[in-house]
Amino acid sequence: MSELKQAKCEACRADAPKVSDEELAQLMHQIPDWTPVARDGILQLEREFKFKNFKLAWAFHQQVAQLAEDEGHHPALLLEWGKLTVTWWSHSIKGLHKNDFICAAKTDALLVS
């Protein structure tokens, strides 16, 4: 069982540490369906979720939005027909914090709940 999905996001300040390369490698084992991507030099976690139609993708989009509000940590969401692309990163530190891995794991958990 993923320990990440049991954790709670903490307030992320501008001086909070980004995850190290070793931590990144370790944490990725718990969210193997996510891909680290760098955009404008900012490391992010991304996953595409596929659905049978727009309505199902839309419903999942709402679940992820509620998760974000519950955690106080917010992703970029791209809603398309049959697809939701979820991207997590920490704006305040322009990179990845443990919060992003917690939210990625909790996003995965929504699929099976």
Ligand SMILES: C[C@H](O)[C@H](O)[C@H]1CNC2=NC(N)=NC(=O)C2=N1
């Ligand atoms: C004040 C508030 O807690 C902060 O602005 C939060 C809100 N949600 C956030 N979400 C993300 N992804 N990164 C942040 O740095 C962030 N900061």
